[in-house]
Amino acid sequence: MRLLVMGGTWFLGKHIVEGALSRGWEVTTFNRGRSGRDVDGVEPVHGDRTSRVDLERLAGHEPWDAVIDTSSSELPPGDVLAATTALRTATRRWVHISTVSVYEGWPHQPLTDASPLLECPADADESYGYTGEDGSPTKYGFQKAGGERAVTDVFGDAAVLLRPGVILGPGEYVGRLPWWLERAKRGGRILAPAPAEQRIQPVDVRDVARFALDQAASSTSGGYNITHPDGMTFSGFLDACLSETGGPGAPVWVDPAVLVEQGVKQWTELPLWRTHAGVWSVDSSRAVAAGLGCRPLAETIRDTWRWWAADGRPVDHPRWAEHGIAAEKEAKILASV
Incomplete structure (x- = not known):
């Protein structure tokens, strides 16, 4: 299995890389080389994912069986679209780390994987969206919903969207x-x-990493809420x-x-x-059925x-x-x- 991790040097990305290497996979990471150190054993490629030239250079390291994108949380949908488009012929699958904030009802209503999503174009820039007076919906949620669309528009049934709530564990950077x-x-x-x-319902970063790797190696598609079932x-x-x-x-x-x-x-x-x-009423039963396991x-x-x-x-x-x-x-x- 050959895997490309967008990011891969800290918190979730680092745990994904370490987990992939422990499975005997060949791992390439793509990041700017500024936040954290590349994990020993990877093929590191440094560059700016918002640069067309750098994405084309990265594509030259193909092929990969899957991409796991952990580094788009602060990027507008248009930048996600540029990356998925540039790498479409370089990989079979794309596993995208998203968020429960993409749902219209977050955080007021209980959520399932079938709950309505916020609307945002796949090519939107950083100005798209708004934050409501009570703090919801959020501009961040609109942007992430557009990022999901940028993935599914390009990869279709080969796209997996992971929507975690709160991720905790060793290496946590939020505090x-x-x-x-x-x-x-x-x-x-x-x-x-x-x-x-x-x-x-927080989840352990190591359990999210394991599930992301499982999805990279599978033939599943669609969205999964990632929250602790217990x-x-x-x-x-x-x-x-x-x-x-x-x-x-x-x-x-x-x-x-x-x-x-x-x-x-x-x-x-x-x-x-x-x-x-709705904050702690997010149903993750679809992910559990697909193999998500959460430690106490x-x-x-x-x-x-x-x-x-x-x-x-x-x-x-x-x-x-x-x-x-x-x-x-x-x-x-x-x-x-």
């Missing part, structure tokens, strides 16, 4: 789980979003963080209405917390803490700074409840 682990380690009274029994309660999540870090703390469960009144930013100041009904989230928490405690550091990313409530703000809210 959600590392923030909660550090907060648990600090201990004391920990501001926590009620209800404690709310189930959340999930974990928020109280179980925080208990696991406290257990792994040894932090001498205890959650204080505060009503979401109070958190909103106090100006706590959903999704970022308390990572993984959002009040919209307690294992993800354990392994992320071990990576982090061993001075693990992700690539620099602007989203990291968005996550976590300031200690002073947290203390003020806790004092009021």
